[in-house]
Amino acid sequence: MNAAYAIVALPLAGAIILLFGGRVLREPLSGWLATIMAAGSFVCTVIVWVSLLGRSTSSRAVEKNIFTWMPVGALHVNFGLQLDPLSVLWCLFVTGVGSLITLYSIGYMHGDPSFSRFFFLLNAFVFSMIVLVLANNFLFSFFGWEGVGFCSYGLVGFWFERESAAVAAKKAFVTNRIGDFGFMIALFLMFQHFGSFNYSTVLAPLAGGSAILPNAFATGLALMLFLGAVGKSAQIPLYMWLPDAMEGPTPVSALIHAATMVTAGVYLVARAAPIIHFSSSAGWVISIIGAATALLAATIACGQNDIKRVLAYSTVSQLGYMFLGEGTGDYQAGIYHTVMHAFFKALLFLGSGAVIHAMHDEQDMKRMGGLRKYLPITFPTFIIGYLALAAIPPFDGFWSKDEILAAAWHKSPALWVVGVITAFLTAYYMSRLIRLTFWGEARWESHASAHGAAGDTGHGEHAGEPHEAPVTMTLPLVILAVASVVGWLINAPFGGLDFMDKWLAPVFPTTIAASVHVATGTKWLIGLVATVAAIAGLIAGLGLWRTAVDRPALEPAVLGHAWYIDEGIAHVVSGPLTGLATAFSFVVDARWMDGVGRGISSGVASSGRALRRVQTGYVRNYALGIGIGAAAVLFYVSLRAGS
Amino acid sequence: MSVPSAWYLVLAAILFGLGATGLLVRRNVLVMFMCIELMLNAVNLTFVTFARTLNDIGGQVDVFFVLVVAAAEVVVGLAIIVAMFRRRAAATADDIHILKG
Numbered sequence A: 001m002n003a004a005y006a007i008v009a010l011p012l013a014g015a016i017i018l019l020f021g022g023r024v025l026r027e028p029l030s031g032w033l034a035t036i037m038a039a040g041s042f043v044c045t046v047i048v049w050v051s052l053l054g055r056s057t058s059s060r061a062v063e064k065n066i067f068t069w070m071p072v073g074a075l076h077v078n079f080g081l082q083l084d085p086l087s088v089l090w091c092l093f094v095t096g097v098g099s100l101i102t103l104y105s106i107g108y109m110h111g112d113p114s115f116s117r118f119f120f121l122l123n124a125f126v127f128s129m130i131v132l133v134l135a136n137n138f139l140f141s142f143f144g145w146e147g148v149g150f151c152s153y154g155l156v157g158f159w160f161e162r163e164s165a166a167v168a169a170k171k172a173f174v175t176n177r178i179g180d181f182g183f184m185i186a187l188f189l190m191f192q193h194f195g196s197f198n199y200s201t202v203l204a205p206l207a208g209g210s211a212i213l214p215n216a217f218a219t220g221l222a223l224m225l226f227l228g229a230v231g232k233s234a235q236i237p238l239y240m241w242l243p244d245a246m247e248g249p250t251p252v253s254a255l256i257h258a259a260t261m262v263t264a265g266v267y268l269v270a271r272a273a274p275i276i277h278f279s280s281s282a283g284w285v286i287s288i289i290g291a292a293t294a295l296l297a298a299t300i301a302c303g304q305n306d307i308k309r310v311l312a313y314s315t316v317s318q319l320g321y322m323f324l325g326e327g328t329g330d331y332q333a334g335i336y337h338t339v340m341h342a343f344f345k346a347l348l349f350l351g352s353g354a355v356i357h358a359m360h361d362e363q364d365m366k367r368m369g370g371l372r373k374y375l376p377i378t379f380p381t382f383i384i385g386y387l388a389l390a391a392i393p394p395f396d397g398f399w400s401k402d403e404i405l406a407a408a409w410h411k412s413p414a415l416w417v418v419g420v421i422t423a424f425l426t427a428y429y430m431s432r433l434i435r436l437t438f439w440g441e442a443r444w445e446s447h448a449s450a451h452g453a454a455g456d457t458g459h460g461e462h463a464g465e466p467h468e469a470p471v472t473m474t475l476p477l478v479i480l481a482v483a484s485v486v487g488w489l490i491n492a493p494f495g496g497l498d499f500m501d502k503w504l505a506p507v508f509p510t511t512i513a514a515s516v517h518v519a520t521g522t523k524w525l526i527g528l529v530a531t532v533a534a535i536a537g538l539i540a541g542l543g544l545w546r547t548a549v550d551r552p553a554l555e556p557a558v559l560g561h562a563w564y565i566d567e568g569i570a571h572v573v574s575g576p577l578t579g580l581a582t583a584f585s586f587v588v589d590a591r592w593m594d595g596v597g598r599g600i601s602s603g604v605a606s607s608g609r610a611l612r613r614v615q616t617g618y619v620r621n622y623a624l625g626i627g628i629g630a631a632a633v634l635f636y637v638s639l640r641a642g643s
Numbered sequence B: 001m002s003v004p005s006a007w008y009l010v011l012a013a014i015l016f017g018l019g020a021t022g023l024l025v026r027r028n029v030l031v032m033f034m035c036i037e038l039m040l041n042a043v044n045l046t047f048v049t050f051a052r053t054l055n056d057i058g059g060q061v062d063v064f065f066v067l068v069v070a071a072a073e074v075v076v077g078l079a080i081i082v083a084m085f086r087r088r089a090a091a092t093a094d095d096i097h098i099l100k101g
Helices: A003-053 A085-108 A115-134 A138-156 A163-194 A199-208 A215-232 A241-247 A250-259 A261-271 A273-277 A282-301 A307-327 A331-358 A378-389 A396-411 A413-438 A445-453 A471-491 A499-504 A520-544 A562-614 A619-642 B005-025 B029-053 B058-087
Strands: A062-072 A075-083
Touching: A003 A062, A003 A075, A003 A085, A003 A115, A062 A138, A075 A085, A075 A115, A075 A138, A085 A115, A085 A250, A085 A261, A085 A331, A085 A471, A085 A499, A115 A138, A115 A250, A115 A261, A138 A163, A138 A215, A138 A241, A138 A250, A138 A261, A163 A199, A163 A215, A163 A241, A199 A273, A215 A261, A215 A273, A215 A282, A241 A250, A241 A307, A250 A261, A250 A307, A250 A331, A261 A273, A261 A307, A261 A331, A273 A282, A282 A307, A282 A396, A282 A413, A282 A562, A307 A331, A307 A396, A307 A413, A331 A378, A331 A396, A331 A471, A331 A499, A378 A396, A378 A413, A378 A471, A396 A413, A396 A471, A396 A520, A413 A520, A471 A499, A619 B005, B005 B029, B029 B058
Parallel strands: none
Antiparallel strands: A062 A075
8 A cells, every 4th residue: 555655756756857857867768767657656556456456345445644734723734645446546547648648758759859848747747636636635636736737837838939839828827727716715615614624524424424514505615616627627618728728749638638637627526526415506517517518619629620629629528528427426427438538538639649740740630631541550549549539339438428428318308418419529520530631632742841841840851751650659559549449348337347336336325426227228229329329420520521621611610710709708808808907007006006105205205305494404403493392391391280 | 697599590590591592602613512511510500409408419419420421422522523623724513514404
């Protein structure tokens, strides 16, 4: 169990070494160091997992205190770890996918002048994410929460000399602050009501049935926590930062903005399940926001041309699915989808990274085409990821999405309908992506040669012809592709093979998590309808984009501009809000606030100017003053003495 | 037949008044200095008078304090005056008003 310390310590040590010694280590040594640290963390997680498996179901929760962080009165906040099925599961895929992506980055970041800084941030990110999930109290978790936010900022803005990257990093950070504000309010509420942040103090009695929460308080607390999750996991209304975050290097998009960090919100909601249970409406809010986000983001993805933006909107959409599942009370379904999504979306992002690498930093799908002949490893792995995301049986996405749809049906058929429509759209836009990227005529030749002639960074020497990525990049693709095909077996919904459900059962006892009872016949029907929808989307997408490159009717400007929501916000901000700010700065601040300050200072100056006449410099004047003063005092004293 | 205390007090008041008037109207620093001494000694006279009238030794003790302070004052004051005379031939108090506001 002491391996738990190493889980946290290894990436931290890697980050510290790279922070101070990165300049000495350089390429590719810092990349290998970071990979070894992340992989070591994964190995330790496996050790912890195995030793937890050896225990009985009821005693699979171990707390490890490292030291007391804040001893304030009766409140003791510890740097402490909690190893329970939920946190270890999360840690497994965070460190597992994290190591693969770090390995991939060695190839992807080849030739970058800030090679070591990149791997410092990756290791720091893995450390923060581990802290977030392994913490034994909400405040320490919040520490990791802010840590991943910072690393995300640093990685989105990694190429900060590019204006758009710097702006996107700022946008991601500021949008996340809004969510963090909700998390902080939740922490204050928690302290006021429970006087503690520890999971064991706050959550265990609620889950065990020995304590209850009033409905209104539970709703407020759950919704504030959910606001934090909304910011981190890019749900309506705070999803706008995620597509822009694609300005970062592609491994970052895969690691942070698809597989791990954005699932922090899913983790938080799952962790807060005992609180949500006592609220009559929080579950509804979570599932409705999730369903709405899933649908909205899927529609936007249909009209995007940048390969990474399609995947980004797809991530937003899939995160919506996860929240839809969690909102219904079937947390296992949401978590199952989170793990599956981590596999296939990391695969898709890394695949798109290989495509972009091959195209010499071209991201516009309209300028790709015909790439299947040139990328013998990327192409088949990408197809596997595509089928998994499109939820075609028997790939990963089908099984987890099926469980979510069943849970949604159980909650409300309306949610289920939204889920099925989204499933159709998902298959459609992914088919469009595949067609435009890998099939059709090569639309890149003229462009690529011009690009190469202009002097491409890093791999300009073999510009012109697309080429397959090096083995450090293709190996993670293959591993993730295998995971995308067989990963669903961790929770197969038949024959008692639902290992993950059983594993998580102690965290979600029936007292707090409604067990979803859907008749077997209905479940078959739901799976069938979802499959039909997905295949219909597949056929529609593959058919419509067989030869065509531009179909204006199918990609209206309104979708290309993401329903003009971003522009609308920018308009509101630049119009009335800027006017208000101007009014404040030039009237309230410049006239009123500064007026008070200037009034005081000029009053002091003018009174000083008047009073300095008294200081004549003649001794006799001063003597006279003393004399008159003494006389006045004497007069007063004699008056007092007389009365 | 002794002199009544009131006479001493009147004398002290006259001396004090002389000193104060001299301080205010004269310009010569040395003379102003002597006027201050005159005022101090007028006060000393009242102390001694009251000490005898009230039969209280405290008044005479106060005189010693005044004398000590006066001696210290003379030391500092004369040093300033000497410094002044070094800078200019005949300095009146009004010539020194650099510190005016």
